[in-house]
Amino acid sequence: MSDSPIVLLLSGVNLAILGERQPEVYGTDTLDDHVERARAAADAAGLALEHVQTNHEGELVDAILGARGRCAAIVINPGAFTHYAWSLHDALAAFEGPVVELHLSNPSSREPWRHTSVVAPVAAGTIAGFGGLGYELAIAAVERLLTPPS
Numbered sequence: 001m002s003d004s005p006i007v008l009l010l011s012g013v014n015l016a017i018l019g020e021r022q023p024e025v026y027g028t029d030t031l032d033d034h035v036e037r038a039r040a041a042a043d044a045a046g047l048a049l050e051h052v053q054t055n056h057e058g059e060l061v062d063a064i065l066g067a068r069g070r071c072a073a074i075v076i077n078p079g080a081f082t083h084y085a086w087s088l089h090d091a092l093a094a095f096e097g098p099v100v101e102l103h104l105s106n107p108s109s110r111e112p113w114r115h116t117s118v119v120a121p122v123a124a125g126t127i128a129g130f131g132g133l134g135y136e137l138a139i140a141a142v143e144r145l146l147t148p149p150s
Contacts, residue, residue, distance in 0.1 A: 004048040005072035007142055009038055009135075010060055011053035012079035018104075025105050034104075034135045038075070041139035047072075047146075049139075057085050064091040073142040075135075077102040082117050089118040098145040100138045103128040 011031060014021060019030035035051045042049040050071070052063045060081065067074060074095060081088055082103070092099050101119045106129030120126055124145055127134045 004046055005146060006048045006050055006067075006070065007042055007139065008063065008067045008071045008074045009035065009049055009051045010063060010074060010076040010078070011035075011051065012060060012077060012081045013055045013057075014079050015077060016053055016055070029132050034132055037132055038135040038139055041136045045139060045143040047139065047143065057081055057087055060085075061087050061091045064088070064095060068095055071097065072146055073097045073100070075100045075102055075138045075142060076119060076123075077104070078119055082107065082119055084118065086118055089122055092119060092122040098124045098142060100124060100141050100145075101126040101128075102134050102138045104131050104134060105129060 015031050018034065019028055031053060039049045052060070054060055060078070064074065074092065074097065076092070076099065078085060078088055082101070099122060101117065101123040103126070107117070117126065125141060127137045127141065130137060
């Protein structure tokens with residue numbers, strides 16, 4: 001078993017069909033492609049990566065609560081849950097480590113209903129609009145947030 005700090009990568013609703021769903025918005029890479037990109041970045045940073053994808057809000061809440069005291073950080077792409085799932089907000093607020101919100105597209109440049117995030121107020125920051133590169137950027141952000149200033 002590794003002693004590396006664990007980063008929990010959470011993928012929300014409809015992300016299992018990335019690569020097929022609206023490729024003009026989300027690209028042609030699959031969720032597995034994005035997870036492997038994040039895993040490679042985590043390995044290079046000396047971090048362990050766990051991934052959970054579900055279309056069920058309560059399962060995401062359970063994963064977040066299960067990360068308390070076990071994981072060092074959370075990266076979350078909640079999908080459409082971003083805009084209304086206050087249960088995610090509350091669970092993430094109870095997590096002790098840094099939280100990075102992640103989106104492939106830029107919700108602020110899309111439909112008005114996508115402009116509100118219930119996750120953003122409890123996240124250290126949001127990475128949005130960079131496609132698959134966002135997964136690498138999110139891991140880099142976590143690495144910096146977990147590294148004490150020198």
